[in-house]
Amino acid sequence: MNVRPVRISLLAVTTGALIASSVAVSAAAPVPAPARQSTSAVTSSVADAPVERLIVGYKSGAAEAKSNDAATKDAKAKGKETGESLGFDRRLGTGAALVDLGGELKKGSLDQVIDTFRADSEVAYVVPDRRMYAMADPNDSDYGRQWDLFEATAGMNVPGAWSKATGEGVKVAVIDTGYVAHSDLAANVVAGYDFISDPFMAQDGGGRDSNAADPGDWMNRGECGTDSNGQPVPPQNTNNSWHGTHVAGTIAAVTGNGKGVAGIAYNATVQPVRVLGKCGGTTADIIDAITWASGGTVSGVPANPNPADVINMSLGGGSACDAGSQSAINGAVNRGTTVVVAAGNNNANAAGFNPASCNNVITVAASDREGNRAAYSNYGSVVEITAPGGETTASAANGIWSTLNTGTRSVGSESYSAYQGTSMAAPHIAGLAALMNEAKPELTPAQISTAIRENARTLPGSCSGGCGAGLADASATIAAITGGTPDPDPDPQPGDGVFTNSANVNIPDYGAWIASDIQVTGRSGSAPAQLKVPVDIKHTFRGDLVVVLEAPDGTDFTLKNLSQSDSTDNITQTFTVDASRVAANGTWQLWVRDTYANDTGYIDSWGLNF
Structure with missing residues (x-):
């Protein structure tokens, strides 16, 4: 008798938390950033603050x-x-x-x-x-390439979405450390607000005010008290992170200006909302920031003239989501704002972190350049989606490059640097949500979450513990909501072709394999190294399915392994396989097997996109 976990129906929007991220593409090689200290050491005592x-x-x-x-x-x-x-x-x-x-x-x-x-x-x-902190790991090595937007292995396929949306008219609030002036971002920044109520933490000479400029968040050892073990918080001196500016650059850095990096939603506006300073930030200030950023009313604070369509929170702290944070998030979502949060950088279950474990948020895990779950990234059932977060521990070229500043204890000059973290992954999804808002403004936050998940592709690497629906795919997602088909190559070459089969093939219940065929003709030589395989399978429990693509010469490519923990309905995504060693012409087959009884489904359609 087969036994599996009790099925849990996934909501259109699940949960959120902790630390987010940012990314950008380089138009010209930027200058290296100076050496920086990691902020990760600070977070170890967050729960004990x-x-x-x-x-x-x-x-x-x-x-x-x-x-x-x-x-x-x-x-x-x-x-x-x-x-x-x-x-x-x-x-x-x-x-x-x-x-x-x-x-x-x-x-x-x-x-x-x-x-x-x-x-x-x-x-x-x-x-x-409680206190919350930014959670990204800076790196001082030279900039390599912006693989996270366009690289075939584990990039997010962003260029293919730009023909349909660039974020025009969409407003994104970055609830973080504020904003330090940067010429590669300034044209897209609108006035925000500083919600840090404690002058000591604000480090700008006062408490709350209309100036969201980031003066820096450096800390001396022990300046923030001691933890439950009597150890100093932070355990060592730290320099400015300019975390909010790095996150904002991934979302909306100016593009096509001949320098620096490109933002994912490069025609959107970014509103800096400052909640993190010296010794982090407080839950109360973050609650007010969420409310105000989404167009709600906060006593003593002027109304927000630019209520956000999307909120990015690359921050968090230990402990599960609290009722106060959940109330603020619910209010924001009810006002039509999509809330994106980072899963956290503790290599732990995100269910134990706030706001990662809140309901009605999109919680984002981080992947590395090979498409594995990044070693630091949190995981678990509350994670909805994975996006590039990088791993600078291997090489700065494997990190996420974005806008920054050289100042260590004060404001210096503008720069660029590679960071790693779920703080770098979340802005990828916030940027994608901004593209979706422009492409189809009537989408609700729940529909945005659903579309991102349903059009994700399988992680090319490994993930233990749960990485949500897989790796986000911007091109496939935008194509799906606009009624088009994903463009796997924004600059198509002569001879490109698309072969499809509207199969409507029923999948046998429990055990037997079923196949659907596509006959490919008129191609010369081998199939491409990045063969796109869009698959649409309707099924009541996709975790039970195994899906294999068979090439004309009998070579098998496993598109989906068995995953008992994945209880979502349907498979609607584009897979990528390296088919360069097999001939293109001939009969290709999509094989599907249901490994458990009592569920129903069918192959609706699938294709080969050369």
């Missing part, structure tokens, strides 16, 4: 949900009950109350204070206001 405030969500009918005076009185009462000095700080954009713990807790534990709020029937949720 001291908690100074709580986010308290009251039920809608409670007086504390509507009145700041009532919330103030309740905080004082709870403080008296626990022997602590609690106070109401401010109202968040979601309506939740931010409660100050009054410094170090005197008598009780943090859990005791939280439990006191939870015991109140008027409280819907209470969560710590």
Whole structure:
């Protein structure tokens, strides 16, 4: 008897989290960036960083949900009950109350204070206001090539989408460290906002204001306190990351200007929304930033004149998604904003990270230049899609190149550098979402997520733990939503051909192989090294399917292995195989086998695109 896991129906939009990423294509060889220190060491103590405030969500009918005076009185009462000095700080954009713990807790534990709020029937949720950090690993080696956009093995097939969309008229908010001036990005940047409420963390002489400029996020060893083991946070001195600018360059760096890099959605606008500074950022500030960026109202902050169609969050912290963050994300999605987040850089299950494990976000894992899950990338069932994140540990040429600055402890001169991280992968998907918004503006965030997943291609390398639907394919996705067919070669050569079969071949239940044929004629020599194989299989449980392409000489190319953990319906994607060693002409066959009983499906259509 065959046994498999209970089927879980995947939502159109799953979850999000942690750290995102950025990428760009080089139009001319940029100057090398100076040596930089990795920010990854900072993140190891994120979960242990001291908690100074709580986010308290009251039920809608409670007086504390509507009145700041009532919330103030309740905080004082709870403080008296626990022997602590609690106070109401401010109202968040979601309506939740931010409660100050009054410094170090005197008598009780943090859990005791939280439990006191939870015991109140008027409280819907209470969560710590934790710190979050940018999570990318910079590298100081020379720039190689922008493989992530166009390279056949593991690039995202971006050039093939540009004939139909470039992001014109689409607004993308980058919730990150802010923006440091760069001539390869400036034309596409619109005014943002600085949501860092703590002047020490802001490092720009004040708290919240309308200036989203990034003054730098350098830190000295131990400047952010100690962790639960008494170790300094951060454990070593760090220099400026200019993380938000690197992310923004991947999304919308100016293209066709004869220098630097190209953005994925190079005619979109980027709005910097600053939440990360010295010692990271707080959940409360990020909640307000999500609300404001998507067009919601935040008390004391002017309305956003450019509400985002897409939000990118290349940030995160330890612990699963909290109710406060989820509330802000739900509000943004309900306003029509697609929210893209990074899976995280801990080589762990993304379900344990925030906002990667939130619902209604697109959570992005990172792949390397060979198409494997990057060694650092988080994984798991909450991951929806994988995009290039690079691995500079092997070589700077294998990293993601984008806009940066030379300043280590202050603003220097503009530059470019290769970074690695899920922080570099997420902006790839944010850029793709921007292209989709232009190509078909009526798409909802859920439909955008679904289209990205359904048009992904199988990772050419390996993935343990779960990498979502596979490697995102910009060309196939844009073609699918516009009713066209993917262009595997933006500059087609004479003799290119497309062979298709509208098969409608039923797949036998459990065990037997079934084949659909395509007869190729009129070709000379061998098939291409990058033969595209678009496949459309309708099936109620695609994880049970094995799909193999057989060449005329009998050579087999496995397009999909058995994956019991993949419970999504249907296979709708374009596979790529190296068929350069087999003759093009003859009968090609697509073989499909269902390895489990009680599911139904059929080969709808498939093709060979030379």
